[in-house]
Amino acid sequence: MKRAVLIADDHPLFRDALKLAVAQAVPGAQIVEADTVHSLFAALDAHPDPELLLLDLNMPGAHGFNALVQARANFPTVPIVVISAREDRSIMHRALGHGAAAFVPKSASIDLIVAALRAVLGGDTWLPASASAGGLDPSPLDQQELDATARLATLTPQQFRVLSMLSAGLLNKQIAAELNVSEATVKAHVSALMQKLGVSNRTQAVLLAQRLSLDQGSGDSTS
Amino acid sequence: MKRAVLIADDHPLFRDALKLAVAQAVPGAQIVEADTVHSLFAALDAHPDPELLLLDLNMPGAHGFNALVQARANFPTVPIVVISAREDRSIMHRALGHGAAAFVPKSASIDLIVAALRAVLGGDTWLPASASAGGLDPSPLDQQELDATARLATLTPQQFRVLSMLSAGLLNKQIAAELNVSEATVKAHVSALMQKLGVSNRTQAVLLAQRLSLDQGSGDSTS
DNA sequence: GCCGCTATTCGACCAAAGTCGAATACTGGC
DNA sequence: GCCAGTATTCGACTTTGGTCGAATAGCGGC
Structure with missing residues (x-):
């Protein structure tokens, strides 16, 4: 059985966009969707060793980094790509600090998302260019x-x-x-x-x- | 004895600027300063019926609107002018919603601050022009x-x-x-x-x- | 298989939290 | 001054919270 790819986002249209990206980065992947934190963990129980988890920070039941931290704690081996509509550098670095493998803003193009997924699957971490641009501190993460x-x-x-x-x-x-x-x-x-x-x-x-x-x-x- | 005017702000330089404004709006006022929430309430106990309270939202001990709400609850008759470095319309309207008589951004000129103080002393409420500009909702205040x-x-x-x-x-x-x-x-x-x-x-x-x-x-x- | 480790479960016991009724004191209106 | 309403205080009793010791079950290493 192929290892699954989990997509957790409460917006159906955006899930579709993510599915396109996943299909390009992981051809033939079994895609499992979740639209709440609750259904996400149900999906994780059903597929305990997914190849990848795409996680929206703003889902019903999700508050801040709670869902990310909880997922990391219970399934430490699963690489997590965080998705969010917020794009400030602070939140990007904090996401990585909390164990995310990559951060993808919702405004990113499909190509960019595919690049991020490929990087993560290769074991790398990934951030959009805007994360390092602008100078200043690389966020010491309180x-x-x-x-x-x-x-x-x-x-x-x-x-x-x-x-x-x-x-x-x-x-x-x-x-x-x-x-x-x-x-x-x-x-x-x-x-x-x-x-x-x-x-x-x-x-x-x-x-x-x-x-x-x-x-x-x-x-x-x-x- | 003249009624006092309380200035609560943790930044000494900015307190000086506020003192200038108060001196213009209320000639000869007795000015009492506080740099923490604790000292603010000590000052309120010492001067239970001040003519005016200038309150910075970001002081040591102050979290969000707590100090404002607490001051309003314990000294409901004191008109409060909220000072803040944040300038979004949302925070301005929320300040008024929590009982402030006026909102003054820290970027405001002395003249503007004086105008605000005079309006409040006259019993009016006061907001900078930017609060209503830009259209959109007048903030339903959650x-x-x-x-x-x-x-x-x-x-x-x-x-x-x-x-x-x-x-x-x-x-x-x-x-x-x-x-x-x-x-x-x-x-x-x-x-x-x-x-x-x-x-x-x-x-x-x-x-x-x-x-x-x-x-x-x-x-x-x-x- | 056997052992050590940890997660999960529980009951009994003690400490902290919360309820109820009540006494005192202070305030504002008549 | 007197009264009504409320703020503050407290002790006694009940409920909830938290500790301790212990049993069971699962997991990985040897």
């Missing part, structure tokens, strides 16, 4: 953010699910019902993930998770 | 955000302090020590503010508070 990402990456799949439910403000009881386990189990997961994240209560865990979820472009402080 | 702001505005001063400490991930015990009250009191405040915010546990309260703290300009979804 130390706190790097740290937080490293911690998040050590979470197990279940712990990830629990954390995301924590971040929705759910009670342990509700999480237990959702996951069909006992409340004791949820508590154990919460304890474990809090230790990994280096925090001492659920609120701090949620706060840490939130920091990765929001792309506050900011960059103010001019006077 | 329904959720309006709602959250309305709820936050009903909090008492103590409840506000408690909420901000909740948002730092502190335990009730730590908050109690900080405020020199018993843990039971903190719990009572937490219960009260949760009811006002329409949430059922501290994590949800923190989540709601966070939503107002981050100005993620976003506005994506182009394909």
